[in-house]
Amino acid sequence: MSTNTNNSNKKRNPENSNKEILIQVNNISKTFTSNWGKVQALRNLTFSCHRGEFVTIVGPSGCGKTTLLRIIAGLERQTTGEVLFKGSQVLGPGHDRAIVFQEPRLFPWLTVEQNIAFGIRDSRSKQEVESLTDKSLALVGLKDFRQAYPHELSGGMAQRVAIGRALAFEPAALLLDEPFSSLDVSTRARLQGELLELWHKTGKTIILVTHNIAEALVLSQKIIIMSPAPGSVKEVLAIDLPYPREQNSPAFQERKEYIHKNIGAKH
Amino acid sequence: MVKKIDYTIVLKGVAFPLLLILVWEITARLGYLNALFLPAPSKIGYAFVQMVADGSWAVNLLASMKRLAYGFLITVCLAVPLGIVVGRARSFQHWISPTLSFLQQIPPIAWIPIFILALGIYEAPKIAVIIYAAFFPVFLNTVQGVNSVDPKLVEVGRAYMLSSLRMIQRVYIPSAGMSIFVGLRLGLSNCWRALVMAEMITRTTGIGAQIWEGRDLMQPDRIFVAVFTIGVVGLIIDIILKRMEHRFMPWKKKYPEDKR
Numbered sequence: 001m002s003t004n005t006n007n008s009n010k011k012r013n014p015e016n017s018n019k020e021i022l023i024q025v026n027n028i029s030k031t032f033t034s035n036w037g038k039v040q041a042l043r044n045l046t047f048s049c050h051r052g053e054f055v056t057i058v059g060p061s062g063c064g065k066t067t068l069l070r071i072i073a074g075l076e077r078q079t080t081g082e083v084l085f086k087g088s089q090v091l092g093p094g095h096d097r098a099i100v101f102q103e104p105r106l107f108p109w110l111t112v113e114q115n116i117a118f119g120i121r122d123s124r125s126k127q128e129v130e131s132l133t134d135k136s137l138a139l140v141g142l143k144d145f146r147q148a149y150p151h152e153l154s155g156g157m158a159q160r161v162a163i164g165r166a167l168a169f170e171p172a173a174l175l176l177d178e179p180f181s182s183l184d185v186s187t188r189a190r191l192q193g194e195l196l197e198l199w200h201k202t203g204k205t206i207i208l209v210t211h212n213i214a215e216a217l218v219l220s221q222k223i224i225i226m227s228p229a230p231g232s233v234k235e236v237l238a239i240d241l242p243y244p245r246e247q248n249s250p251a252f253q254e255r256k257e258y259i260h261k262n263i264g265a266k267h
Numbered sequence: 268m269v270k271k272i273d274y275t276i277v278l279k280g281v282a283f284p285l286l287l288i289l290v291w292e293i294t295a296r297l298g299y300l301n302a303l304f305l306p307a308p309s310k311i312g313y314a315f316v317q318m319v320a321d322g323s324w325a326v327n328l329l330a331s332m333k334r335l336a337y338g339f340l341i342t343v344c345l346a347v348p349l350g351i352v353v354g355r356a357r358s359f360q361h362w363i364s365p366t367l368s369f370l371q372q373i374p375p376i377a378w379i380p381i382f383i384l385a386l387g388i389y390e391a392p393k394i395a396v397i398i399y400a401a402f403f404p405v406f407l408n409t410v411q412g413v414n415s416v417d418p419k420l421v422e423v424g425r426a427y428m429l430s431s432l433r434m435i436q437r438v439y440i441p442s443a444g445m446s447i448f449v450g451l452r453l454g455l456s457n458c459w460r461a462l463v464m465a466e467m468i469t470r471t472t473g474i475g476a477q478i479w480e481g482r483d484l485m486q487p488d489r490i491f492v493a494v495f496t497i498g499v500v501g502l503i504i505d506i507i508l509k510r511m512e513h514r515f516m517p518w519k520k521k522y523p524e525d526k527r
Binding site for chain 1: 420423426430438441516
């Protein structure tokens with residue numbers, strides 16, 4: 001079923017078809033073994049993501065979208081299927097991918113700049129670490145807070161540090177797991193804008209997981225709609241609206257309703 | 268970094284012992300106290316000046332401090348790495364934790380005769396007692412610290428491809444740092460107390476030996492000088508460690524339950 005929708009979508013999405021495929025998810029399934037027995041979290045997921053593309057994975061909570069992202073990040077192993085990054089199999093975490101978690105997960109004993117340098121301080125030269133850290137600090141707008149400790153930051157700032165830490169790692173792809181879900185509405189909107197700006201500036205490939213349909217529509221070029229129990233790809237939707245997206249426009253509303261209906265259908 | 272000192276609290280803390288000493292001095296002078304075991308504070312003060320002048324105070328204190336330093340350093344070098352290793356290998360903990368709980372019940376002083384039989388009466392048994400006294404708090408707090416490292420932070424380390432050695436250095440040790448530090452503080456005060464006992468039993472040099480010497484020579488004023496020295500040194504060590512804690516762990520302010 002999922003392969004069908006995927007095929008039909010490829011026809012609908014011609015502008016990316018000549019671009020290089022960066023991430024290819026092939027027929028992924030994941031089964032967890034819990035105390036109550038085996039639970040299938042993901043079933044036969046297939047989709048791809050082009051270099052420089054902004055993709056969101058949308059679905060109700062519990063549909064396995066976080067698990068999917070963690071498999072792409074290499075933090076978890078799929079039961080069957082494969083994830084290809086630039087054509088080679090993902091077997092674990094890599095220098096080409098960086099994940100931002102739902103919580104900032106900053107190290108409380110490190111300052112903002114030390115947190116940002118966390119992923120690179122052991123593998124790069126001192127000058128490189130400095131320049132990458134500076135660059136990241138500028139990108140996430142925290143130059144004035146470089147000496148601050150995480151407990152001195154607001155939730156939005158902390159998540160910006162987490163994004164900065166991922167950027168300093170210089171990955172080809174940024175993987176974001178509901179990064180704004182714990183923030184208040186206005187902070188969330190601001191960070192969404194900043195993320196878009198960052199994407200335009202850096203040209204990174206971004207995969208973002210969210211349960212917020214409006215967020216997916218504001219941000220992404222491609223939306224992967226998942227259905228739960230077990231998680232599978234319901235539809236892959238190309239969003240060709242120009243940026244910045246006007247949330248009140250009929251085109252935006254029309255797509256929002258469409259996705260709503262589509263997600264709710266199996267509820 | 269270091270919190271502002273509230274002087275009224277300091278004043279109260281100092282005023283109380285001063286008051287006690289005053290009452291003690293007055294009652295001693297009025298002849299209510301037996302000078303054989305409770306000499307007047309002024310007499311103790313005089314003995315202190317004498318002991319500083321003849322060098323015996325500094326010699327004994329230095330002897331004790333040297334042992335303390337050696338013993339404590341050896342303990343830290345043993346207990347912290349061991350605690351990190353054991354803290355990460357959870358199944359190993361099931362093997363050893365009953366044994367450790369058993370050993371923990373035995374006060375260091377109970378081992379002193381065995382240590383003396385095995386190691387003689389000079390430095391070795393004293394250092395052995397210190398190591399024994401400090402090992403458990405340092406080791407157990409390190410294990411606990413490593414155990415309670417946030418797995419979410421470990422995962423960040425994994426996502427950024429830290430090697431296992433770097434993971435220990437960058438995630439485990441700083442995470443467990445506070446707990447390790449608590450262990451060090453407990454361990455050091457345990458060390459100090461155990462050392463005094465060991466010195467009293469082996470009776471060679473050191474503050475503990477000085478106490479016993481005071482008894483042998485019927486010099487209660489000298490005993491009090493030694494006893495007070497133990498208290499004051501212990502207090503100073505603890506203050507220094509607390510300061511270090513604030514200095515090395517400025518993020519500690521984050522934890523609201525710590526209101527010292």
